[in-house]
Amino acid sequence: MHRMEDFYKRVISQKLSNGLNVVFKHYPGDIVGIAIFIKVGSGDEGKYLGSGIAHLTEHLTFEGRKELEERLRQLGANSNAYTTFDHTLYFLEVPKQNWKQALEIFVSALFNPQVPQEVFEREREVVLKEEKFRDDDPSSLVFKLGFENSYISHPYKQPVIGHSYLIKKLTLQDFENFHSQYYTPNNCVISIVGDLEFSKVYKEIAEITAKLKPGFIFKNPYPYEERNFPVFYSQEYPGKLVYVFISFPGISVFDDDLQALDMLCDYLSQGKDSPLYQRFVKTGLCYTISCTNYTPFLQGQVVFFAVMETKNYSKFKEEFKKFLINFKTESLNTHRIQRLKMRLMYEMLKSQEGVLRIAQNLARDQGITSDFRFPLFYLKKFLELKSSDIKKVAIRYLNPEIACWVELVPEKEKKTALSPASLELDFDTLTLDNGLRLILCNRRLTGVVSIIAVFEGGVRFENNKNNGISQILVKSLITPDIQREFEQLGGKISPISGNNTMGFEVEVVGRNLKPALNLLANLLINPEFNFQEFEVQKNVQLGKLHDLEIDLFYQASKLLRANLFGEHPYHNTVEGSPQSINNLRINDIRDFVGRYFVPNNCVISIVGEFDASKLSKDIKKLFENWKKKKLDVSISEANPPSEVIFREKKIPQREVVLEVGFIIPGLNTPDRYTADVVQTLVSGQGSLFFNKIRRAIGAAYTLGGGVIIGPECGALVFYVATTPENKHQVREKVVEIINQLRTGDIQDEEIADAKKLLITRYNKELIENISYGFHLALEELLGKGAQNYHEYPSRIKKITREQLLDFVNKYLDPSRCVMVEVGNI
Known part of the structure; x- marks a missing residue:
């Protein structure tokens, strides 16, 4: 405090x-x-x-x-x-x-x-x-x-x-x-x-502001409502899933029950060990479920939100009512309450980092509550909460007799149980004479059509001199005028830039798909760079890099990549460096585009409702004159270090981030799936890291694992954010857990749970047009073809305990890794 x-x-x-x-x-x-x-x-x-x-x-x-x-x-x-x-x-x-x-x-x-x-x-x-x-x-x-x-x-x-x-x-x-x-x-x-x-x-x-004159502010009176009856509303929509909104009359930001209601909602829905997740997501009843205490200036709502398959809806309605009744009588986990208090403490400390975040919070707190110190008083009361306080507000506010239940259900003629077939996962692929690959998935999930256009590029095609060029390039092409044109079509365009790709994602209402494609085609085939916009994006990127100088996770990742990947381009970051961004010239951008913005280096996926035969003809006409060019790219693999490489960097922050990285094989090997399972084993609440570091010794704010991967090679990275006094203990614990994995000291149930989480993530990716189209395009561009994406669940399920242990012993050798510590060291 x-x-x-x-x-x-x-x-x-x-x-x-x-x-x-x-x-x-x-x-x-x-x-x-x-x-x-x-x-x-x-x-x-x-x-x-x-x-x-x-x-x-x-x-x-x-x-x-x-x-x-x-x-x-x-x-x-x-x-x-x-x-x-x-x-x-x-x-x-x-x-x-x-x-x-x-x-x-x-x-x-x-x-x-x-x-x-x-x-x-x-x-x-x-x-x-x-x-x-x-x-x-x-x-x-x-x-x-x-x-x-x-x-x-x-x-x-x-x-x-x-x-x-x-x-x-x-x-x-x-x-x-x-x-x-x-x-x-x-x-x-x-x-x-x-x-x-x-x-x-x-x-x-x-x-x-000297010339600004004060005014007379008249605020319309807000009626206080005490609803004492239930409300039910149902509406059909042209989709496949059921969306449910359940609310209970709530409070304002000034109410004495604010902290207790916030804690109640966090207790119910935060993390994979939360009651809602365990009861509804883990059992397969819902894809997602959450609980939020909406507290505006006056009278808010306590809201439950859930998404599920149609076939599960009847059971969900029964189970949800039982859940509310049982929760009010069950004892609460005091350890979980304490963890949620620590989580809020961490979030509030993080909210005091970064000039824009701080400015927003101060203005909002002062404007709404007339006291910028409001979070301090809020936190003090939050940390004093007891189990009985949470129980009281659960009984007081979660009253089914006055609930508002709103459902969005599939149209009756379309009302079928969700399965891979009913979600319309089938797609057609088409390769034009110029090498452009197209993926068309026609499904009536929403009225929005998603378009992904990606090229091989990103960090993997950059060098030390032009690092960051991919990100500057795609951002520079989306000028204010381009943004406005897409918005006028009822859509939006966003840049894509990562380790392996660059390009654009577009979402647009279905009726305007053709004009949106015309705009996108012109952007890809005839990219025009405005010098002023290019300089603006450079300045913005330089400002972002300055801001990242004290970002713990960014600096830790940057230091680890620089020491882990050797000569492979992944030793750089997506954002570039101040030196490389400063040295970029507009002719560098034009040259990069000329080499890599070519049809034989591009995949376009379109997911949504459209006339497939007409769309195919339109696309061929749009892109048939786009000339292909020979791609000349040679990238070597990265080799694991021969010893432990330890690096540290001091930056003015209160915490320390530890990252440990190992080189692993590339995208097009069976090991990519095993890497995902290992990463999931150490990530999130209830994981190995959570149980043995945060829960056992209380020495971590956030922890987990991540995978960096591309066609040639990749990395499996473990991370923990901790306090300076605990850094040595945490470092030893991380190595201990990795050695535990190597000796096979892991439960079959833990492996099974990790697989379930990955398949749940995959199933969530299928639901939204934009995410489904993105993953199809990535597999087509970098992997073994778009159809390979559909094999992900079966590949995950088939991983045996022996395969997992073989992977860990082969690639996760603590004597051949890069270990970095960044922060208050």
């Missing part, structure tokens, strides 16, 4: 004469985080209630001043925003030397937006498409329906994004009226976090 208290002692909060609340925290580094909190959300819309005008206002503040947005990018600033029921938060991170200019732009855009009629109409259309896009996602739709039915007349029953019929009625004058009422300095908190002096920050903010 004393570390938390020290953190807040160094936070300063003062108000200007116009009512603007300035919160400041000194934090070392070259990046400054800025957050601007406006105390208005969808619940405050008054006569515009249900129109989403608060959310539309968030859109318009920057879109109305495009030149300001471009100036921010030139300063290396990365900005974003969101709207909730009760507030709107704008935030950015920017290089320290540019913070004042960025804030001037930010303040001007927020408090003096100049929005012409055509921009207003365009952004209103974007929001309308966004609203349709949301309703095509069953998870988003069931939450919207859930909140609509959980309240009687409370403003929180209306969706933040608004209803389309009300959005269409909004005018530019409505926006101007709403903005002038709520976007005033006395309804605002600005937080600044960085290596600055408060006196100068305060003076600069006072000058920048």
